[in-house]
Amino acid sequence: MPSTRQYEDYDVGVVGLGYVGVTLTAALLATGKSVLGYETNTAVAGELAAGRLRLAEPGVEEEIRNGAAGGAFAVTTDIRGRKLPPVLIICVGTPIEAGGTTPDLSHLRAATESIAAGTDDDTVVIVRSTVPVGTSRGLVLPILQRRIPEPLIAYCPERTIQGQALAELLSLPQIVGGLTDEAGKRAAELFATLTGQVVPVSSLEAAELVKLVCNCHTDLIYGFGNEVALITEKLGLDAMEVIGSANLGYPRPTLHKPGFVGGSCLTKDPYLLEYSLAGHDHTPRLVTAARTLNESMPVRVGERVLTGLWEQGRDPAEARILISGFAYKGRPETDDLRGAPFERLLPFLTDRVGEIVGHDFVVPPDRIESLGVRAVDLAEGFTGTHAAILLNDHPRYGDIDAAGLMARMDDPALVYDTWRVLPSSTKAMRLGHA
Secondary structure (H helix, E strand, C coil): CCCCCCHHHHHEEECCHHHHHHHHHHHHHCCCEEEECCCCHHHHHHHHHHCCCCCCCCCHHHHHHCCCCCCCCCEHHHHHHHCCEEEEEEEECCEEECCCCCCCHHHHCCCCHHHHHHCCCCCEEEEEEEEECCHHHHHHHHHHHCCCCEEEECCCCCCCCCCCCHHHCCCCCCCEECCCCCHHHHHHHCCCCCCCCEEEEEHHHHHHHHHHHHHHHHHHHHHCCCCHHHHHHHHEEEHHHHHHHHHCCCCCCCCCCCCCCCCCCCCCCCCHHHCCCCCCCCCHHHHHHHHHHHHHHHHHHHHHHHHHCCCCCCCCHCCCEEEEEECCCCCCCCCCHHHCCHHHHHHHHCCCCCCEEECCCCCCCCHHHHCCEEEEHHHHCCCCCCCEECCCCCCHHHHCCCCHHHCCCCCCCCCEEECCCCCCCCCCCCCCCC
């Protein structure tokens, strides 16, 4: 924790040291900044102050560890009564309320209220959290105005991908929208030290919308791949043959292969966009349709596995199923469980099958077991199992002895290879294949 150094002497304050905050902190440290982190979770704060991370992200832990050891990085859980650094970047989570589609902005509100007393006329407050359009102006601005009549506020969205966040923070264009020209200029100057291209936009709202449309577009293109998969299943065709043939040498937008859509952003941001439009007499129908379809895919896989068990004479209630691939994706490798397909598949299967065991190449066993699933290695997971479901596309699936593992299974020995990571000769159920 900070001791001798005054809080205002750090170049930047990062508010919220979850995934977005800690990766941004690493990028700031990598470019020579000193960073004060503010984190209310005392356990996380203590680990970070000691240079330890809870997430797997290339290069990030090294920067945090070196920064903590060298004095360029410090963490505090209490900023009351303290003047803060000249630039404050809010990176707290904005989840969807449990069981609904409404954004929970309580963390953003609390973070803004916490820093307000430590700001002055020259403090630049940058919102990095993903928010509904209008949030920076409608929520953050009024709180800061209680102390400063004309606060310097900018919105600069995070747009990295798990598994290569640090590299992207130091290379991707950074969007900057300011409440005023001065706020936009100051924020752009900071991000210009991270990357070679800063993209200024006309307003806070334009910057907020950039983040949402980026992720909603990704959800849409993945959703179309899943729609093709459902079509080919009904017509008795192979989605990968259709999509691969359509793409080959054809200079039009590439069709994406079917698969799960996960992560904290892609599964949440369509709802933030829909919420943004609630008072404007418009429903983004393509966006909501894609989200509904993509959310249905894990359960559709579960239904096919149960049907396959019944058809092969195995009562699912007496079956053991292996779920492999708990992280929401395998490429680039991550241990991020947010928005992963198991979140919908596991509750569907739990009361319908005899036993579920779990495996992941990156997610630690204790995190799998915290979900109520016994963690196993692949050999144990396949042994005596009646069905196996591979949920992500980690490259290490390409190194396994698929035939040898399947020989360990009990009849009917069903394997659902959702990302087609096993050799095409492997007898397996696949998305988009009848």
